[in-house]
Amino acid sequence: MxxxxxxxxxxxxxxxxxxxxxxxxxxxxxxxxxxxxxxxxxxxxxxxxxxxxxxxxxxxxxxxxxxxxxxxxxxxxxxxxELAAAPGGARDIVVLLDRSYSMGYGDTWQRAQQAAVQALSSTTPADRISLVLFADGAEVALRSTPDPSRASAAINAASPGPGSTKYGPALKLAGSLLAESLLPRREVILVSDFQRGGWQPDDTLRLPGGATLTNVVVEVATGPNLALTPVALQRIRAAGQPERVGVTAGVLNRGTTAAASVPLRLEMDGRVVQTLTASVEPGASATVTFAPLTITAANTRASVRLGNDKPEGLSPPGSVDALARDNVFHFVITPSAPVPVLVVGQDGRGDASLYLSRALAIGDAPHFDTSMQSPDALAGDALARARLIILNDVVVSEAAAAKLVTFVEGGGGLLLALGPRASWPAARAAWLPAGLATTVDRTRGAAAKLSGMDYGHAVFEPFRGPRSGDFSSARFYSYRALTASKDATVLARFDTGEPALVERVAGRGRAIVFASTLDLSWNDLALKPVFLPFIHQLGRHLSGFKEQPAWLTVGQVLDVTAAEIAAGATTAGTASSQTARTVLAPSGQRRELTPPAAPPGAAPTSTALELGEQGFYEIRVAGRDAGPGIVAAANVNLAESNLERMDPKELVVAISGDGSSGPGGGQDVLPDEAQELxxxxxxxxxxxxxxxxxxxxxxxxxxxxxxx
Amino acid sequence: MAVTSPIPGARFVDPAVLARVGNLELVAKSVVDGLINGTHRSPFFGASVDFAEHRGYVSGDDIRRVDWRVYARTDKYYIKEFEADSNANFSVLLDVSKSMSFGEKISKLDYGKTLAGCLTYMANQQRDRVGLITFDHDIVNHVPPSAKHLEVVLHTLDRATATRPGQIGPPLRKLAEHFGRRGIIVVISDFYAEPDEIFEGLGPLRFRGNDVVMFHVLDPREIDFGFVEPSSFEDLESGDQIPIIPDKLAEQYRKLITEHTETLAKRAAEQQMDYMLLNTEMPIDFALFRFLSMRERLASRR
Incomplete structure (x- = not known):
């Protein structure tokens, strides 16, 4: 006792x-x-x-x-x-099984399963087995079971996923599992193809004292290994014609043999529209450009495939290589929608908006669809079609101001360029970013200059670097004195310290007041090189334009809210952001996506979706019939297709120091704590x-x- | 409680009853007068009526003291002098140490106070000068002997309390210097000290010619040790405790206390002191009577 x-x-x-x-x-x-x-x-x-x-x-x-x-x-x-009488002592074994998509090369996965099961064949009833499946993340599939058959069944039930190899999270998880173990011997069995790309040396990564790492190397068969590189999209616009998109795909040959006349198929919404061939030397790449396509519908699903592989999964016999997941590249094409801009100027002074309209017409990303209107247009329904309204030195009536406030708070953008005539109803003066005051005349003496720009703001961020635009060269002979409101941000000031550009966020939209004109009557900014990019930045920022990527990588997170706004849901408002959505995954699995609850009075929170599968995700607002929602394409990490192997000993030395056994390694009995327990x-x-x-x-x- | 008297006609009063009478003078008067009336025996001792000598009249002598019969015979004025023409000093030394507070029906201190009061009253009736000294490990109160100090003595007795631990030797040695004039010294104590220490204290008093009377006051339980239950016995003076199983050591205790009292009696007799063991259940007047009887017997022998 x-x-x-x-x-x-x-x-x-x-x-x-x-x-x-x-x-x-x-x-x-x-x-x-x-x-x-x-x-x-x-x-x-x-x-x-x-x-x-x-x-x-x-x-x-x-x-x-x-x-x-x-x-x-x-x-x-x-x-x-009796438990302590096991020869060599009881072991706590954690099997780390690599399920990255590179393990799907040929029969690598089957051999990995066999090796993992084989590694467990020497276990005794006193041993405890845990199974961790890992790729770029790690999850415990089985926890501390004495039954090897259960562990074998879990191994056989697993399959490789679309993830890429990362050893760090898996080893960290194994270490935490073994740290809780009371058994005298602790062992990690790592079953992997040991891709070099999966290991990033980490000094903080160590297994608990006494734990050993046993590497089970699954050799990858040599053979052809082709991979598709991300496509390049080129949008072609011609006057009077719909936009066309040119797709350029690249093929990378990581194998040791040349690939000749490899077929590349371009599919649109599941239909093959073009097929080209490419020949690639070992260790080289080749590109093919498909004929431009006319895209009419938003969220068009497009894919480029190598050979005849379809669908994704283990390579069927007769494919271009034994690794199928990197033989397809998905992307989403949406016709670029112009940003509708409503420029409101004084009647009979068309020249006042000349420089502004010309600058907006040059824009390509995005393309601004400019419409010139008189102040009377504010009373109509022109606001409903616009995402940005520019008031160029106009008198705003009370009714028009009310509509503008509603427009901005619904997600629109408003730019007020102030001249001698500009006015805003006094009853709504508090809503503006700044109060409008008298005109400051700088025609005598030195003209005013712009200074004190907030280069951290999105409007001036492109001008942050040296020689990226000189605002100080512009001369301001007159401007309206502004008094910035408390919740407004002054983005630029004149050299006298008075505000020149003031922004205020109102609801989901923004309003900016510029203290001077956008023509040559009060300043010569329109003649300066910075005018064009300045106007474009203002347009992008105020209209909320954000270009969405055509594809993402498995493991990345999709900002669903931002994607919906970019797709045109500007007036969806807060209600939409708080509404549950239905997500249809590439595997056909359907699930609800509920946004996190925002505290009362706080800004609506964004909804995020982690992309865990390869293919197309479809996200719809639940209960809404109109529209397909948004579509996102997820592709595998191209780095995983590089099958170059690392030396497993490098891993052992890195995480176990000297690799020696711990104090419990030579014990024949359970520790006292375990026996007492x-x-x-x-x-x-x-x-x-x-x-x-x-x-x-x-x-x-x-x-x-x-x-x- | 009436106690059967060895003396016909005498009635004795329970000391517990006396203790309940607050007025000590009344108690003393009752006891003493009752005793005298009951016994019809002279209470006087140390009488001063015995003729000593004649001396010639000198100017200033009280003419009432002139012996007119001698003048008739000799035609000269002679003054008649008696053996004890002046009163004796009567002092009571009362032990007021903490151990004297012990007692079930009546504490030893109360018993001693009553006894001292009675003796003082009796002595004062004889025109003796009465005084009182209370002591524990030191002298607590000192009333010098005087013919007018009866009330002071009684008042001091009334206020005496037993609060401090006692030690008999040092205060007695200190007192010996105060008793320059011969007198009667009554010591009332429980005498919890070794006999040597007691008589080292009392010896000087005796050697100066005083008549020393020792009243050894003990509670009945101190004599017969009538305890039954095993208990912790706590020393009243030191607070020390020792566990005691009475039936195991009562016999040894009784033997020790008997040896102690016998030793005191023997040593007192050797030094011509009077010693009397008083049980607090014993009536005061009974104790007085025995004391007076003993004094008379001893006086006749001396």
């Missing part, structure tokens, strides 16, 4: 307490005061030291109860259990002690009544 916490046995000294109580209790009850102990002291001491214990049963019960409780706290256990004698002792105390209480009461 041993004890896990023998220090508690010191408390056995408490056994003297009941004895002392027995012996002292009666004396405390009767202390006799006596004039002098002079004669009593002369009597030999032994004759008065004797005391009697009357209730032996009670005393024994108390002693036994206390003894058992103390023993329970000392955590007793018996050494040398398995036997749990303390629980029985504690229970028995409590029972004895109850019996003692009952007996003491009866004896007390009898004594009365």
């Amino acid at each position: 041993s004890f896990l916490t023998p220090l508690f046995l010191v408390a056995l000294g408490a056994l003297a307490v009941p004895v002392l109580i027995h012996l002292t209790q009666r004396e405390r009850k009767s202390v006799v005061q006596f004039p002098s102990l002079m004669f009593l002291r002369k009597i030999p001491y032994e004759s008065v030291q004797k005391r009697r214990i009357r209730d032996w049963v009670l005393l024994m019960l108390r002693l036994a109860a206390l003894g058992m409780i103390v023993a329970a706290f000392a955590r007793p256990f018996l050494r040398g259990s 398995a036997q749990r004698f303390w629980w029985y002792l504690l229970f028995a002690g409590i029972l004895l105390l109850i019996a003692e209480t009952v007996l003491a009461q009866r004896l007390s009544r009898a004594a009365r």
Whole structure:
């Protein structure tokens, strides 16, 4: 019998307490005061030291109860259990099985499964097995089971995914599992093809002391290995014709043999529209450009495929190579939609917007569809079609201001260029980014210049670098004095410190006030080189334009809210951002995507979707019939197609230091904690002690009544 | 409680009853007068009516003291002088140490106070100068002997309390210097000290010619040790405790206390002191009577 916490046995000294109580209790009850102990002291001491214990049963019960409780706290256990008799000691084994898509090369996966099962063949009933499947992430498929057949079944049920190899997260997870282990031997079995690209040296990554790493290398068969590189899209616009898109695909030959006349098929919405061939030398790449296509529908699903592989999965016989996942590249093509811009100028002063309209007409990414209107147009429904409204020195009526406020707060953009005539209703002056004041005349003396630009803001961010645009060369002879409101941001100031460009976020939209004109009447900014990019930046920023990528990589996160806004859901508003969506994954699995709840009064939160499969994701707002929602394409990481192998010893040395076995490696028995945990004698002792105390209480009461 | 008297006609009063009477003078008067009336025996001792000598009249002598019969015979003025023409000093030394507070019905201190009061009253009736000294490990109160100090003595007795531990030797040695004039010294104590220490204290008093009377006051339980239950016995003075099983050591205790009292009696007799063991259950007047009887017997022998 041993004890896990023998220090508690010191408390056995408490056994003297009941004895002392027995012996002292009666004396405390009767202390006799006596004039002098002079004669009593002369009597030999032994004759008065004797005391009697009357209730032996009670005393024994108390002693036994206390003894058992103390023993329970000392955590007793018996050494040398059957469990501990396993030769070499029990092992806690974590099998790390690489399920990246490179493991799908030929029969690599089947051999990996066999190797993993084989590694578990030497386990004993005392061993515990955990299975971790990993690619760029790691997940525990099976936790601490003594049954090898269960582990084998879990291994055989697994399949390679679209992820790329990353050893770090998997080894970290294995380390945390083994850190909790109580078994004497701890072992990590890593079954992988050991791609070099999957290992990034990490000094902080270490297995727990005593844990060993056993590498099971699954050799990848040599053979052709072609991969598609990301496509390049070229948009071609011609006057009066719909936009066309040219697709250029690249083929990379990572194999050792040349690939001749490899077919490349371009598919649109599942139909093959063009097929080209390419020949690629080993270690080289080739590109093919498909004939431009006219894209009419948004969210058109397009794919480029090598050979006849379809669908994704393990390579069927007769394909261009044994690794199918990198033989296809998905992307989404959407006709570029122009940003409708409504420029409102004074009647009869068409030249006032000349420079502005010309600048907007040159834009390509995005293309601004400019419409020139008079102030009367603000009363009509022209606002509903626009995403950006520019008020170029106009008088705004109360009714027009109300409409503009609604427009901006619904997600639109508003730019007020101020001239001598510009005005805004006083009743709504507080809504504007800045209050409009009198005109400042700088025609005499030195003209004003722009300075103090906020280069961290999106409008001026492209001009941050040196020689990226000189605003100081522009001369401002007159401007309107502005008083920025509290919640507004001053993006640029004149050299006098007065605000020149002030922005305020209102609802889902933005409004910017420019203190001077956009023609040559008050300044010569329109003649400067920065005018064009400045106007384009203002247009992009105010219209909320954000170009969406045509494809993403598996493992990346799609900002669903941003994608919806870019797809034209400008007025969907807060309600849309808080609405649940339905996601249709490439595998056909359908699930609900609920946005995180935003606190009251806070801005709506974005909804994110992690892309875990290769193919097309379709996201629709739940319960809405109109429109297909948005479509996102997910492709595998191209780096995973590089099958170059690393030296497994490099990994062992990196994560286990000297690679030596831990202190538990040579033990033949379970550690004390494990044995005690398995036997749990303390629980029985504690229970028995409590029972004895109850019996003692009952007996003491009866004896007390009898004594009365 | 009435106690059967060895003296016909005498009635004795329970000391516990006396203790309940707050007025010590009343108690003393009742006890002493009752005793005298009951016994019809002279309470006087140390009488001063015995003729000593004649001396010639000198100017200033009280003419009332002239012996006119001698003048008739000799035609000369002679003054008649008696053996004890002046009163004796009567002092009570009362032990007020903490151990004197012990007692069930009546404490030893109360018993001693009553006894001291009675003796003082009796002495004062004889025109003796009465005084009182209370002591524990030191002198607590000192009332010098005087014919007018009866009330002071009684008042001091009334206020005496037993609060401090006692030690008999040092205060007695200190007192010996105060008793320059011969007198009667009554010591009332429980005498919890070794006999040597006691008589080292009392010896100087005796050697100066005083008549020393020792009243050894003990509670009945101190004499017969009538305890039954095993208990912790706490020393009243030191606070020390020792566990005691009475039936195991009562016999040894009684033997020790008997040896102690016998030793005191023997040593007192050797030094011509009067010693009397008083049980607090014993009536005061009974104790007085025995004391007076003993004094008379001893006086006749001296």
